[in-house]
Amino acid sequence: MGDMKRAGTEPVLSVRGLKLHYFTSKGAVRAVDGISFDLYPGETLGLVGESGCGKTSAGYALLGMASPPGRIVEGSILVDGTEVVGMPERSLRRDLRWSKISMVFQGAMNCLTPVYTIRELMAETYREHAPARTRDAVARGDGGIDALLAESLRLVGLPVAALGRYPHELSGGMKQRVAIAMALFLEPRVVVMDEPTTALDVIVQAQILNLVKGLKRDLGLSCVFITHDLATEAEIADRILVMYAGKMAELGSSEDIFGNDPLTGSLHPYTQMLLASTPRLHRRVSELAFIPGSPPDLIDPPEGCRFAPRCPFAKAKCHRDEPPIAELGHRHLAACWKAMEDPEYERL
Amino acid sequence: MSDSSPAEPGDIILEVRDLRKEFIARKGRARVRAVDGVSFALRRGEIIGLVGESGSGKTTIGKLIMRLIEPSSGSIEVAGFRSGSRSAVGDMAYRRRVQMVFQDPYASMNPHFRIKDVLEEPLLVHRIGKTREERMAMVASAMEKVKMTPVADFLDRHPHMLSGGQRQRIATARTLILRPSVIVADEPVSMIDLSTRAEILHLMKTIQEEMELSFIYITHDISTARYFADRIAVMYLGRIVEIGGRDEVIDNPVHPYTRALIAAVCEPEAGRAGTLRELQVRGEIPSASDIPSGCRFRTRCMYAAEECAALPEPELEDIGGGHSHACRRWKEIGWSGSP
Numbered sequence: 001m002g003d004m005k006r007a008g009t010e011p012v013l014s015v016r017g018l019k020l021h022y023f024t025s026k027g028a029v030r031a032v033d034g035i036s037f038d039l040y041p042g043e044t045l046g047l048v049g050e051s052g053c054g055k056t057s058a059g060y061a062l063l064g065m066a067s068p069p070g071r072i073v074e075g076s077i078l079v080d081g082t083e084v085v086g087m088p089e090r091s092l093r094r095d096l097r098w099s100k101i102s103m104v105f106q107g108a109m110n111c112l113t114p115v116y117t118i119r120e121l122m123a124e125t126y127r128e129h130a131p132a133r134t135r136d137a138v139a140r141g142d143g144g145i146d147a148l149l150a151e152s153l154r155l156v157g158l159p160v161a162a163l164g165r166y167p168h169e170l171s172g173g174m175k176q177r178v179a180i181a182m183a184l185f186l187e188p189r190v191v192v193m194d195e196p197t198t199a200l201d202v203i204v205q206a207q208i209l210n211l212v213k214g215l216k217r218d219l220g221l222s223c224v225f226i227t228h229d230l231a232t233e234a235e236i237a238d239r240i241l242v243m244y245a246g247k248m249a250e251l252g253s254s255e256d257i258f259g260n261d262p263l264t265g266s267l268h269p270y271t272q273m274l275l276a277s278t279p280r281l282h283r284r285v286s287e288l289a290f291i292p293g294s295p296p297d298l299i300d301p302p303e304g305c306r307f308a309p310r311c312p313f314a315k316a317k318c319h320r321d322e323p324p325i326a327e328l329g330h331r332h333l334a335a336c337w338k339a340m341e342d343p344e345y346e347r348l
Numbered sequence: 349m350s351d352s353s354p355a356e357p358g359d360i361i362l363e364v365r366d367l368r369k370e371f372i373a374r375k376g377r378a379r380v381r382a383v384d385g386v387s388f389a390l391r392r393g394e395i396i397g398l399v400g401e402s403g404s405g406k407t408t409i410g411k412l413i414m415r416l417i418e419p420s421s422g423s424i425e426v427a428g429f430r431s432g433s434r435s436a437v438g439d440m441a442y443r444r445r446v447q448m449v450f451q452d453p454y455a456s457m458n459p460h461f462r463i464k465d466v467l468e469e470p471l472l473v474h475r476i477g478k479t480r481e482e483r484m485a486m487v488a489s490a491m492e493k494v495k496m497t498p499v500a501d502f503l504d505r506h507p508h509m510l511s512g513g514q515r516q517r518i519a520t521a522r523t524l525i526l527r528p529s530v531i532v533a534d535e536p537v538s539m540i541d542l543s544t545r546a547e548i549l550h551l552m553k554t555i556q557e558e559m560e561l562s563f564i565y566i567t568h569d570i571s572t573a574r575y576f577a578d579r580i581a582v583m584y585l586g587r588i589v590e591i592g593g594r595d596e597v598i599d600n601p602v603h604p605y606t607r608a609l610i611a612a613v614c615e616p617e618a619g620r621a622g623t624l625r626e627l628q629v630r631g632e633i634p635s636a637s638d639i640p641s642g643c644r645f646r647t648r649c650m651y652a653a654e655e656c657a658a659l660p661e662p663e664l665e666d667i668g669g670g671h672s673h674a675c676r677r678w679k680e681i682g683w684s685g686s687p
Contacts, residue, residue, distance in 0.1 A: 050542060051541050172402075201401040201568055202570070203401065203608060203632075210624050210625055213623075214624065228541070228542055229542065229614070230616045231615055231616040232614050234614060234617055234618065234621070235620050236621055237621055238621055255619070258617050259618050273543070275616055277543055278542065278616050279546070279569075279574070279575050280571065281598060281610065281615060282599075284574075284595065287550070288546035288549065289546060290545070290546035290550065292547070294513075
């Protein structure tokens with residue numbers, strides 16, 4: 001479905017062979033170890049995996065923000081045609097962050113400085129990232145910067161009265177809305193959202209997901225949505241990239257990943273097992289599956305497929321050679337020898 | 349299932365009667381009614397899932413049962429031992445019977461302790477086991493129960509050398525070592541990675557069945573409650589608004605709040621990303637210092653009528669099979685009938 005819409009459309013974000021390693025005293029942690037994807041305008045790409053799989057590091061990398069001792073060691077990130085990798089910090093601040101790509105950080109709602117009102121917090125972000133626009137707004141009079149802030153709040157469904165409030169006077173859901181409003185200030189082409197619903201109650205979670213969907217519909221927001229929870233991705237993502245131990249395990253449409261049809265379902269055993277260990281409310285189960293073992297040490301990852309030590313299907317080849325990421329269905333990619341060589345294999 | 353059979357009096361292991369806990373906010377005279385009249389009974393070998401949003405009072409109930417805080421009124425009785433008995437002996441006897449697994453496996457263990465110290469501590473406190481050897485044998489057997497084997501590999505490790513899942517196993521072993529009657533587990537898996545979450549729940553359930561333990565499973569996640577609990581009690585602003593067998597409550601919810609909670613759950617299925625979800629609820633949970641009159645859910649309820657505000661708060665009403673709810677308008681709002 002997306003393809004027709006995309007005919008002739010350039011991706012707004014294009015990542016190729018991205019590697020981000022952390023250089024610790026014990027050695028290089030290969031947190032992100034070669035991922036590639038495109039994000040098209042108006043699309044939401046889900047980045048999903050267990051903690052430590054590199055999804056948050058990848059998100060930071062998109063804004064050119066590897067946190068020390070991390071460094072982007074290889075690859076390319078094009079945001080709206082601009083290469084991020086190798087861009088000097090000054091230009092990143094001036095020409096990229098917030099104006100072209102912004103981020104809702106994990107736990108951002110708990111990082112609002114408690115001694116400032118929402119007005120002060122938001123105005124500061126505005127001044128920092130858009131001094132010219134702020135000056136114009138102040139010069140125009142008629143509410144000045146308040147008018148800009150009020151418009152931002154309206155966008156995320158908050159009353160203007162929230163401007164005078166302190167963070168502790170707002171609920172978790174409202175604070176998360178403020179964090180989203182701050183990411184949307186400068187109408188960036190891409191917004192990265194890192195676990196924006198994780199710490200929230202289910203009902204508030206659903207409200208925030210609805211908000212993001214509405215923004216996508218009304219503003220054509222392009223979004224990279226990072227979470228550990230496949231069920232949340234099902235609710236929000238058009239396409240999903242499953243990461244395991246710094247690598248791409250699978251990339252496909254929501255139907256490719258969640259489809260029940262044996263011809264469309266997920267291809268990678270890791271995705272299948274992750275899905276099987278996700279509790280389902282409307283299914284009576286007596287047994288929940290789980291994935292035995294734990295993810296590998298990324299300083300010294302195993303040879304071959306990184307999932308092989310936990311994979312019930314692993315053969316000698318899997319332990320020896322790393323499977324390439326390959327298109328096995330229409331725009332459906334997976335990195336798995338079994339899926340590649342034996343398409344009719346029995347699924348979990 | 350045991351849900352539909354009337355409980356034999358001897359079966360009840362924990363009984364909570366009209367439990368209330370009020371906190372006084374430091375400034376002003378705001379009284380926060382965190383738990384506002386909760387009664388339920390837990391049977392031997394049963395798991396009750398206490399499900400609700402933050403601010404629903406579920407964690408406060410857990411703390412009250414643990415006697416980490418004292419109730420404002422009401423009573424808690426565990427296997428004949430009453431909470432709040434004045435004698436020190438009665439106190440210790442009560443505490444030994446009720447144990448807790450905390451949410452945060454990183455914060456609930458002394459980082460200076462080795463695993464064997466973590467597990468020996470409760471034995472020392474309760475003066476169980478005469479010699480070190482005797483206590484270490486108990487430690488080893490508790491570790492085997494939670495599959496932390498070979499035991500010798502872990503005894504001398506410090507908590508920081510274990511993964512989150514392993515720590516929750518040790519936390520579980522620490523509760524088992526006193527042979528309690530009731531275990532309160534407050535979000536025991538919410539901080540654990542998805543792929544191991546099911547493993548920990550599975551382990552806890554296996555042990556629960558083997559040892560005929562009773563559990564209070566406190567969670568915001570109704571999906572894991574369906575898997576783990578026998579009965580589910582849905583809490584809203586300090587009260588139980590619906591309680592019943594897990595399948596009845598989830599497949600056939602009566603109370604509008606339960607329905608809203610269920611409607612909000614994400615399911616890993618294709619084709620949901622395109623459309624906004626209809627949420628059958630307004631706004632967010634009000635403060636427990638300002639509980640609405642009449643039905644406390646009415647301010648967010650899609651079905652609220654005048655009577656919901658005017659008439660006194662509805663009590664739990666049994667509609668058969670141990671399934672109770674507190675909604676006055678349940679017949680008018682199109683409850684689909686029994687399964």
